[in-house]
Amino acid sequence: xxxxxxxxxxxxxxxxxxxxxxxxxxxxxxxxxxxxxxxxxxxxxxxxxxxxxxxxxxxxxxxxxxxxxxxxxxxxxxxxxxxxxxxxxxxxxxxxxxxxxxxxxxxxxxxxxxxxxxxxxxxxxxxxxxxxxxxxxxxxxxxxxxxxxxxxxxxxxxxxxxxxxxxxxxxxxxxxxxxxxxxxxxxxxxxxxxxxxxxxxxxxxxxxxxxxxxxxxxxxxxxxxxxxxxxxxxxxxxxxxxxxxxxxxxxxxxxxxxxxxxxxxxxxxxxxxxxxxxxxxxxxxxxxxxxxxxxxxxxxxxxxxxxxxxxxxxxxxxxx
Amino acid sequence: xxxxxxxxxxxxxxxxxxxxxxxxxxxxxxxxxxxxxxxxxxxxxxxxxxxxxxxxxxxxxx
Numbered sequence: 001x002x003x004x005x006x007x008x009x010x011x012x013x014x015x016x017x018x019x020x021x022x023x024x025x026x027x028x029x030x031x032x033x034x035x036x037x038x039x040x041x042x043x044x045x046x047x048x049x050x051x052x053x054x055x056x057x058x059x060x061x062x063x064x065x066x067x068x069x070x071x072x073x074x075x076x077x078x079x080x081x082x083x084x085x086x087x088x089x090x091x092x093x094x095x096x097x098x099x100x101x102x103x104x105x106x107x108x109x110x111x112x113x114x115x116x117x118x119x120x121x122x123x124x125x126x127x128x129x130x131x132x133x134x135x136x137x138x139x140x141x142x143x144x145x146x147x148x149x150x151x152x153x154x155x156x157x158x159x160x161x162x163x164x165x166x167x168x169x170x171x172x173x174x175x176x177x178x179x180x181x182x183x184x185x186x187x188x189x190x191x192x193x194x195x196x197x198x199x200x201x202x203x204x205x206x207x208x209x210x211x212x213x214x215x216x217x218x219x220x221x222x223x224x225x226x227x228x229x230x231x232x233x234x235x236x237x238x239x240x241x242x243x244x245x246x247x248x249x250x251x252x253x254x255x256x257x258x259x260x261x262x263x264x265x266x267x268x269x270x271x272x273x274x275x276x277x278x279x280x281x282x283x284x285x286x287x288x289x290x291x292x293x294x295x296x297x298x299x300x301x302x303x304x305x306x307x308x309x310x311x312x313x314x315x316x317x318x319x320x
Numbered sequence: 321x322x323x324x325x326x327x328x329x330x331x332x333x334x335x336x337x338x339x340x341x342x343x344x345x346x347x348x349x350x351x352x353x354x355x356x357x358x359x360x361x362x363x364x365x366x367x368x369x370x371x372x373x374x375x376x377x378x379x380x381x382x
Contacts, residue, residue, distance in 0.1 A: 121322070121333075126335055127336075130339050131342045134343055134347075173357070174353055174357075189342065191338060192335060299354075300360075302361065306364055306365065
């Protein structure tokens with residue numbers, strides 16, 4: 001009788017383990033979807049190669065997960081637990097930071113100097129188009145930052161992971177700055193190109209809402225005294241606000257918009273709509289801004305970890 | 321360089337004021353943000369160091 005109860009309990013614990021795997025699959029699928037979405041917009045290779053590569057990766061990943069489930073889940077869970085530990089994250093990010101700073105500085109400087117001084121002018125817009133070397137990376141980073149906050153918010157809400165809440169707090173400020181830079185540089189570009197700094201257009205308005213969402217997340221974190229409660233509130237707003245990222249992305253397709261369509265998605269089989277001499281510095285600036293974003297996120301996350309874990313022994317050893 | 325001189329780079333035809341003001345504001349905001357993040361990190365480390373030192377002194381007195 002006792003054996004059968006123990007067996008039942010052990011069976012129940014196996015069944016209880018399923019939701020965790022379900023969430024892991026959901027998270028990996030969501031990350032893959034986000035990655036595919038952004039890669040889809042990348043002009044480097046024709047769509048057929050991305051599609052083929054995506055299918056190969058999908059098949060290998062899912063059949064691999066079916067064939068070697070223990071290896072896959074163990075690896076994923078190990079990453080999850082290790083990166084979810086503030087102490088481990090602090091140590092690991094300390095190793096990454098110098099490399100990220102060096103890469104960010106080199107890419108940003110090369111991309112901006114190339115774009116401003118060496119790229120040829122646009123045949124219609126003249127030299128005013130050079131603002132895209134700041135505007136496009138900033139817009140893209142603002143959108144990606146909010147998507148990252150959405151994923152972190154989901155993890156924080158489902159697993160109550162402290163590191164996910166810390167990451168939202170670390171991502172939000174630079175995201176807000178990126179959204180502001182995108183709006184300001186876009187407005188300045190709009191004056192010589194459209195004849196106006198601002199218009200209540202779908203793309204511009206949804207980008208303004210994105211800035212307000214970032215500011216809302218920051219305000220929530222500062223308005224609530226208890227960091228865990230503040231983290232949960234900010235996580236919820238991060239997850240809900242992701243819908244606006246989709247609206248920003250597709251606003252130029254869904255509504256009549258003064259804002260041009262995405263040049264970097266108009267590559268198809270014919271290649272990129274942007275000439276390689278203009279595209280190369282743009283890609284360098286974009287990756288430079290992404291790396292700079294990563295640097296600020298890690299710096300902020302490390303500060304937050306030190307403060308939240310200030311009573312633990314390892315922080316005392318680290319600081320003194 | 322695409323431009324003949326630094327003066328031409330500065331003027332960019334008629335678009336110099338637009339391009340340079342956009343880059344000036346954007347780069348300033350980005351650097352300000354990075355600076356704030358780094359300085360807050362240093363301040364927190366300094367504060368924690370002071371707190372730990374005070375606690376040690378209190379323990380020694382007791």
